[in-house]
Amino acid sequence: MTVRTPMTLSAVEAGAGLRAALSRPPAEVVDQMVASGMRGRGGAGFPTGLKWRLAAEADAPDGRRYVVCNADEGEPGTFKDRVLLAKHADLVLEGMTIAGYAIGAREGLLYLRAEYVYLRDSLLDSLRERREQGLLGREVAPGFDFDIRVHMGAGAYVCGEESALLESLEGRRGEPRDRPPYPVVRGLHGAPTVVNNVETFAWATAVLARGPEWFASIGTHRSTGPKLLSVSGDVARPGVYEFPLGVPIAEVLRAAGGTDAKAVVVGGAAGSCVPASEFGRTVSYEDVATGGAFIVLGPDRDLIDVAENVAEFFADESCGQCAPCRLGTVALLDGVRRLRAGNCTPDDVARLRRLGATMRLTSKCGLGQSSPNVFLSLLEHFPADMRVPVGTGGE
Amino acid sequence: MLTPPVADLALVADLDALLAEHGADRSALLPVLAGLRRRHGEISDAAMQLVAARLGIPPVEVLGVVTFYSFLRGGSARHVVRVCRTLACELAGAPDVWARLEREVGAPAGEATSDGAVVVERVHCIGRCDHAPALLVDDRALDDVTPADAAALVASLRGEARPT
Numbered sequence: 001m002t003v004r005t006p007m008t009l010s011a012v013e014a015g016a017g018l019r020a021a022l023s024r025p026p027a028e029v030v031d032q033m034v035a036s037g038m039r040g041r042g043g044a045g046f047p048t049g050l051k052w053r054l055a056a057e058a059d060a061p062d063g064r065r066y067v068v069c070n071a072d073e074g075e076p077g078t079f080k081d082r083v084l085l086a087k088h089a090d091l092v093l094e095g096m097t098i099a100g101y102a103i104g105a106r107e108g109l110l111y112l113r114a115e116y117v118y119l120r121d122s123l124l125d126s127l128r129e130r131r132e133q134g135l136l137g138r139e140v141a142p143g144f145d146f147d148i149r150v151h152m153g154a155g156a157y158v159c160g161e162e163s164a165l166l167e168s169l170e171g172r173r174g175e176p177r178d179r180p181p182y183p184v185v186r187g188l189h190g191a192p193t194v195v196n197n198v199e200t201f202a203w204a205t206a207v208l209a210r211g212p213e214w215f216a217s218i219g220t221h222r223s224t225g226p227k228l229l230s231v232s233g234d235v236a237r238p239g240v241y242e243f244p245l246g247v248p249i250a251e252v253l254r255a256a257g258g259t260d261a262k263a264v265v266v267g268g269a270a271g272s273c274v275p276a277s278e279f280g281r282t283v284s285y286e287d288v289a290t291g292g293a294f295i296v297l298g299p300d301r302d303l304i305d306v307a308e309n310v311a312e313f314f315a316d317e318s319c320g321q322c323a324p325c326r327l328g329t330v331a332l333l334d335g336v337r338r339l340r341a342g343n344c345t346p347d348d349v350a351r352l353r354r355l356g357a358t359m360r361l362t363s364k365c366g367l368g369q370s371s372p373n374v375f376l377s378l379l380e381h382f383p384a385d386m387r388v389p390v391g392t393g394g395e
Numbered sequence: 396m397l398t399p400p401v402a403d404l405a406l407v408a409d410l411d412a413l414l415a416e417h418g419a420d421r422s423a424l425l426p427v428l429a430g431l432r433r434r435h436g437e438i439s440d441a442a443m444q445l446v447a448a449r450l451g452i453p454p455v456e457v458l459g460v461v462t463f464y465s466f467l468r469g470g471s472a473r474h475v476v477r478v479c480r481t482l483a484c485e486l487a488g489a490p491d492v493w494a495r496l497e498r499e500v501g502a503p504a505g506e507a508t509s510d511g512a513v514v515v516e517r518v519h520c521i522g523r524c525d526h527a528p529a530l531l532v533d534d535r536a537l538d539d540v541t542p543a544d545a546a547a548l549v550a551s552l553r554g555e556a557r558p559t
């Protein structure tokens with residue numbers, strides 16, 4: 001069984017959110033999203049209502065705007081979008097339609113990672129049914145035409161980064177663009193484009209169906225609404241969990257059966273390693289922000305294995321476009337291997353830390369910027385596992 | 396329009412069908428290449444030149460795209476087994492699974508078997524960490540894989556045709 005807690009989305013009736021949206025002017029739909037306080041569920045946490053407003057108000061020279069659903073879900077430890085697309089595709093497609101209405105787009109694209117190709121047929125079936133029901137296609141509402149296509153990815157983690165995703169949709173190598181301009185201003189084919197995560201669209205449908213006050217009443221003041229978490233690793237019950245934002249890490253571990261954990265990698269390879277002493281911290285934008293990945297590490301794990309696995313991941317997945325990431329990811333991997341072999345002096349460790357700081361500051365996109373996170377958090381919290389030679393602990 | 400250096404009629408016919416389905420512009424490049432890869436295996440130089448000519452882009456751009464994406468590269472075997480090597484799967488025993496796979500196919504990861512039946516690739520997170528260790532067999536997912544499952548898988552793939 002994959003879904004471990006009751007899902008609020010299971011109780012949201014398909015069609016209700018779209019009906020509620022179409023009964024208002026588009027600007028009011030945007031207002032509702034703003035009032036919900038919702039922030040993007042893909043990891044970066046940008047306020048969704050504001051994103052829609054920026055795209056709606058951006059200049060569209062040829063009148064075209066796009067809605068793009070980011071179903072690239074490549075962050076290690078994340079699988080909740082796969083479950084949503086399998087169980088609640090209707091709510092995702094409906095959220096895209098609502099966004100299309102809100103920003104004045106006629107076309108939506110769902111970028112599905114190649115590894116999820118087995119989900120494509122059921123998505124195409126859902127699209128066909130929605131067209132038959134008049135929820136997609138011509139005249140969804142007077143003057144509002146909107147349709148959605150599924151576009152397959154071809155295997156590259158970096159394509160989850162929104163500007164790389166747009167490059168990929170345009171038939172190019174998935175190399176991130178300079179930002180600004182942001183996609184809301186110049187996105188797909190240069191047109192204003194909203195890119196949102198799968199889960200973000202599903203919750204947008206719920207916000208319209210149930211009202212922004214309902215959504216804002218869940219979670220904390222700055223982190224509203226429920227969040228899906230993907231829990232894996234050393235737990236008795238891996239799977240997808242729903243919690244209100246603001247939930248303590250310890251509570252998630254209790255639910256999943258992993259209370260003896262030594263640490264949790266929250267946020268996947270791009271996230272950070274949280275030690276047991278900090279399990280009282282909360283999953284929220286004001287504390288531990290995450291797209292929802294929890295990779296739990298049991299009491300007997302040697303965490304240098306984690307450091308090496310994550311470093312290999314980034315060395316493989318760097319797109320190679322900018323030097324700090326192309327060279328830095330390889331240097332960090334080499335550093336982890338030298339630590340393991342006992343070949344690092346205190347000075348070497350200090351250099352690795354500085355390298356990590358430089359990569360955070362100077363890499364072109366989020367991949368390179370986040371690639372040292374797990375490594376640096378492990379050095380900080382688990383110097384013994386990381387074979388840090390004594391004398392560098394204070395740096 | 397350029398004529399392809401090698402007249403592969405089946406390739407041309409498939410390309411025409413793919414262009415009709417996905418549109419004959421640059422944004423169709425990935426789905427078109429993925430379609431060719433699926434039907435014909437490795438995307439040859441001739442295929443890249445043909446695609447470039449049809450879409451009106453330089454062949455080197457097509458090459459750049461093919462080499463960028465892991466699902467477009469390679470492809471000499473009839474079946475691809477993609478074993479996840481990322482954190483959740485490694486914790487759950489993926490190294491034992493791929494060691495067994497390599498032994499059963501008799502070739503290291505990334506190299507096709509001599510009969511061209513199978514290639515094993517070690518890939519990053521495939522989004523099934525709740526069922527680690529997980530792998531993909533062509534388009535299908537296999538969950539909670541044991542080394543014994545891996546051995547049985549190779550035996551059955553040797554007898555199967557390329558998926559369509």
Ligand SMILES: Cc1cc2nc3c(=O)[nH]c(=O)nc-3n(C[C@H](O)[C@H](O)[C@H](O)COP(=O)(O)O)c2cc1C
Binds near residue numbers: 039041042075160197
């Ligand atoms: C390397 C990298 C990979 C990313 N992968 C994903 C992804 O798979 N899915 C996703 O929704 N966002 C991903 N993002 C974040 C996107 O760039 C973008 O912020 C997000 O799609 C916006 O949607 P949201 O505001 O609804 O979260 C990734 C970012 C980076 C830097």
Ligand code: SF4
Binds near residue numbers: 158319320322365369
């Ligand atoms: S940070 Fe890494 S992934 Fe991002 S553009 Fe630079 S090389 Fe490419």
Ligand code: FES
Binds near residue numbers: 482525527
């Ligand atoms: S880590 Fe293997 S499927 Fe995610």
